[in-house]
Amino acid sequence: MGQVGPWLLSALAMLLATLAYWNSPEDSRSSAPRQAAGIIQTIDKKGILRAGYGVFPPYSQEDPSTGKVSGVAVDIVEEIARQIGAKVEWKRFNWNTMAADLKRGEYDVLADAVFQTPARGREFLFTEPYAYFAIGIGVVKRGDNRFANFDEINDPSITVAVGQGFAEETFVKARAPEAKLLSIPSSADTALPINAVVAGRADIAVVNLEDAKRFVGANPADLRIIWDDNPPAYVPAGFALRFSDFAGKQFLDVALRNLRTTGVLQSIARRHNVESNLTPGGK
Numbered sequence: 566m567g568q569v570g571p572w573l574l575s576a577l578a579m580l581l582a583t584l585a586y587w588n589s590p591e592d593s594r595s596s597a598p599r600q601a602a603g604i605i606q607t608i609d610k611k612g613i614l615r616a617g618y619g620v621f622p623p624y625s626q627e628d629p630s631t632g633k634v635s636g637v638a639v640d641i642v643e644e645i646a647r648q649i650g651a652k653v654e655w656k657r658f659n660w661n662t663m664a665a666d667l668k669r670g671e672y673d674v675l676a677d678a679v680f681q682t683p684a685r686g687r688e689f690l691f692t693e694p695y696a697y698f699a700i701g702i703g704v705v706k707r708g709d710n711r712f713a714n715f716d717e718i719n720d721p722s723i724t725v726a727v728g729q730g731f732a733e734e735t736f737v738k739a740r741a742p743e744a745k746l747l748s749i750p751s752s753a754d755t756a757l758p759i760n761a762v763v764a765g766r767a768d769i770a771v772v773n774l775e776d777a778k779r780f781v782g783a784n785p786a787d788l789r790i791i792w793d794d795n796p797p798a799y800v801p802a803g804f805a806l807r808f809s810d811f812a813g814k815q816f817l818d819v820a821l822r823n824l825r826t827t828g829v830l831q832s833i834a835r836r837h838n839v840e841s842n843l844t845p846g847g848k
Contacts, residue, residue, distance in 0.1 A: 604673045604806070604813035614646045616676035617658040617667070621755055622779055623837045624678040624696075627657065638804075640833045641695065642676045645820040660751060661730065664688040667807055674813065678802040680732045680773075690808050692817045694801035695830065696842045699774040701736050701797035704759050704781060707789045709768075715797040718769060719743045726758035726767035732800045733758075733771045740797070756780040763787065773800075799845050 607615055618625040618634055625636040634655050646653045656672050663675055667689070680698065681691050701715055712718055718725055719741035727734040729748040737746060747767050749758045756776035761767035763784070772780075774793055781788045803821075806813050824830040834840045 602670075602673070603810035605816060607673055608649065608651050612651050613654045614642065614651050615654045615656070615673040616642050617656050617663065617672035617674065619658050619660050619663065619675070619677045619755075621677055622775070623839060624775075637696070637833060637837045637839055638677045640836070641821075641824065641830065642674075644824065644829060644833070645817070648820070660755065663805075667805070673806070673810070674817070675805040677804075679805045681801045681803060682732050682735060684730075684735065685805070689805035690810060690814050691805055692803040692814055693821060694803045695821050695825075696802045696834075696839070697799050697845045698802055698842060699793070699796035699798075700732050700772075700800050701740070702772055702774045702777045702793055703791040704762060704770040704772060704777050704788055705768070705791060706762060707787055709789075712769065712791060715740060715792060718771075721745060723769065724767045726761035726770040728755055728758050728772070731755070733773065736798055737771050759788070801845070 602610070604614060607613055618627075618636075618639065620627055621636075621638075623636050624638040625634060627634050639655075643653055653676075654672075658666055658672070658675065658677075666672070667675060675689070678696050678698070679685070679689070679691070680700075681694060685691075703712060703715070703718070705712065718737075721743050722745075724745045724747050725737055725741065726747045726749055727737055728751040731751065734746070734748055737744065747758075747761055749761060751757045756772060756779060758767070758770040758772055759776070759780045762770045774790075774796065777790045777793065781790050804817055806817075821830070824833075831840065831843065834843055
C-alpha cells in the first residue's frame with residue numbers, strides 16, 4: 566500500500582473534527598452566548614411569562630413579609646397571562662443593571678413602567694406606551710420658596726439631585742444646563758435623589774410625580790412638592806424587551822390595545838388611583 570497523501574490526511578482530520586462537533590453536547594459547541602428565548606417561546610414551552618419588576622409604587626411594589634408583588638403593572642401582566650392560560654414568574658430587577666440582566670435572560674420582559682427615553686431606545690425594544698408620567702417635578706425643603714418655575718434652577722449656584730441614568734437627568738441637562746447636577750445611583754429606590762435634599766447635599770431634587778408624592782407623603786413636615794400643578798414635561802412608559810423579541814412586542818402590543826379598548830386597563834388604573842396617567846398630560 567502506498568504512502569497516504571497530505572491532502573487525504575487533511576480531509577480525514579476535517580471529517581473527524583466535524584463528527585466530534587456534532588456528537589458533542591450542544592452547549593459546548595460554541596463559547597458565544599446563546600440567544601435567550603423570547604416571551605412566546607417560553608410561554609409555548611413552559612406556560613410561563615417571565616417578568617421583571619423594579620419596585621416603583623404604585624406600578625410595582627413588594628410586600629416585605631411575604632415577597633408578594635402587586636401594583637398597576639403587576640395587575641396588567643397578570644391579566645394578560647390569565648387570558649392566555651399562562652402563569653407569571655416574577656423576578657425583581659436592579660434599575661442600574663436591568664438591560665444587561667434582560668439580555669442575559671434573567672427574564673423575558675421588564676414588566677414595569679419603564680420610561681421610554683432616547684437612551685433607553687438604544688437598549689430595549691419597547692411596547693406601545695400604557696402610561697404617561699409627569700417628570701421634572703421639584704422636591705424642596707419646606708419653607709424654601711426660591712423656585713417659582715423650572716427655569717429658575719438653571720443657575721450654577723443651584724445643586725440639583727437626579728437619578729443617575731433616569732429621564733430626569735437627561736431632562737435637567739437639556740433644560741437647566743447651568744445648574745450643578747448631582748446624579749444619584751438609584752438601583753433600589755427611584756426616589757433616592759430626594760434624600761440628598763433632606764441631607765442638605767442638594768437644593769432641589771427633580772423626580773417624577775409618583776416618587777415625589779410617595780416620598781413627600783412620608784415626610785410632610787420636612788418637604789414639599791413644587792410644579793406638580795403644571796408639570797414641566799411628560800414621558801411615556803411601557804414594557805421593555807430584548808431587541809430580538811419582535812414577536813413578544815407584537816403579542817404585548819395586541820394585549821395592551823385589547824385591555825384598553827375593553828376598559829380593563831382603565832379599571833386597573835382606577836383601582837390604583839392613577840387614571841390620570843393613562844393619557845399624556847393627564848387629559
